[in-house]
Amino acid sequence: MTVTAIVPPNGFPLPPEPELTPEEVVARAVAIARTLVARQSEAEERTYYAADVHEAFSRAGFYRILVPRRYGGYEFGVDTFMRVVRALARGCPSTGWMYCLGAVHAVFAGTVFEERAQEEIFSVGDFIAPATVMPGGTAERHPDGGWIINGRFGYCSGAPYATHFIGHALVTHEEGEEPAPMLFVAPRDQFRRLDDWGQQLGLKGSGSHTIVMENAHVPDYCVLHTHMSFYQVSEDTPGRRLHINPQYGGGPLSFMMLESACLAVGIAYGALDEYEELMRTRNTLFPPVMSRAEDPDYQRWYGEATGKLATAEGAIENTITQWQDLCVEGPQAFTPEVEFRLATMCREVIRLSWTAVEQFLFPTAGSSSVSRGQRIERVWRDLSMLQSHAGISVAMNTMVNRELSKARFGIQDQH
Incomplete structure (x- = not known):
């Protein structure tokens, strides 16, 4: 489904390099x-x-x-x-x-x-919009029909160069009602970034700063009364009608997991690259001293990690292909069961990537190679941080499994 030519309809602007493939x-x-x-x-x-x-x-x-x-x-x-x-x-x-x-x-x-x-x-051309799923503020109606949003939104990866922000605020429509989540998109002039990132275990350079909104005005047409994770594409979407391209009608839950899985594979391959360099340039620690590349144990550890990462890479490519094929089938193809199944595939990709680093590359690279600032040490920290993400460590290991099973067997919640 990859697009290979840029032929915009009449009247649409060309991208900077129309011939780019x-x-x-x-x-x-x-x-x-x-x-x-x-x-x-x-x-x-x-x-x-x-x-x-x-x-x-x-x-x-x-x-x-x-x-x-x-x-x-x-x-x-x-x-x-x-x-x-x-x-x-x-x-x-x-x-x-x-x-x-x-x-x-x-x-x-x-x-x-x-x-x-x-x-x-999209009028700005380049589009950079961090998004968070946790409601971090409140929204109240403005007399013009729009919304006034106040709040602090943490873990906004991409904030330093953001052109927009996609977040959730809580709305109380009437006294006594439970607040409901509201999804919104706001331009850069409606928020500011705090300098509060970098003290975490890993991903210290990921620009995941807090975004603050103070009496920010968001028009009503930039708001949806739902949550990103619950958005249903079982019927036609605005994007599918507007762009024709079926990828603007895919399931958001499974798509969010594609991001994490692709990142996990790429990060883990960085450790494998460094391990390969160590295999070529370092000797074994104990007699008989020889190149690590010649040592049977290092060969086994390298082979184990390589196999797991190659499998993870193949799995994520297959998952992406399935997601794109479902887009072509139409929004009705993204049933809850399908969404959760794709999500579990992404979870397994992440597990394979983590296992390759945590069980084979990190413990056998040598203490000097995992000291502070070394590449494998950094990958271990960064993947550890990814493992701590609530969507991966909690939701993917509990809720997603349950919801997949309930969808498969037609079981309805009793409460």
Whole structure:
């Protein structure tokens, strides 16, 4: 389903490089990723990737990969975007994470918001919008029919260069009612970023700062009275009607898990790259002393990790293909059972990636290779941080399993 040519309808703006292909944009990501390896510590110290890296991403077209053609984007397939993510995360986990969770939400915005909202949010060209699922504020009606939002929203990966923010606020319609979540998208001039990231165990350079909104005004057409995770695509979506492209009608829950799984694979491959270098340049610690590449134990450890990561990579590519094929079938194909099954596939990809690093690469690399600031040490910290994400550590190991089973067997909740 990857798009290979840019032929926008009459009257639509062309992207900066109309002849750019998916293969070229992925090749650019691979080349840039090589330069990121030596800048990982720098990104962590700054807590986000540098301005020149941001500019390089913009010139390469990375922030328009998923932006609809209608608004001057490339509208390449999700498969192309995820290959770019894996490449960047392999070079620098924090940079890959920050890029992914800022640029990926062009698909969600292009799916759920009506035409008027999309015309506004995509008018900037490059689109970077961190999103959070936890309601971090409150929303009250403005006399003009819009909303006034106040609150603090944590873990906004991509905030430093964000053009927009997608979040949730709680709305109380009448006294005594339970507050209900409201999804919104707001431009940069309606929020500010706190300098509060970088003290965590891992992903210190992921730009996951807190966003603050103070009496921010959001028009009603940029609001949906639902939660991102609960948005239903069983019927036609605004994006599918507007863009024709079926990828703007896919299931959001499974799509969110694709992001984490792709990042996990890319990050883990960075550790494998470093382990391979150690195999080539280091000797064994105990007699008979020989190159690690010649030692049967190191050969076994390297082979175990390689097999797990190759399997994880194949699985995530297959999951992406299934997601895209379901988009072509139509919104009705994204049943709850299908959504949860795809999510569990992503969970297994993450488990394989973590196992390759945690059981084989990290413990056998040697103490000097996992000291502070070393590449394998950083990957271990970053994947540990990913493991602590509530959506992965809690929801994916409990709720998703239950909901998949209930959907399969037609079991309804009794409360």
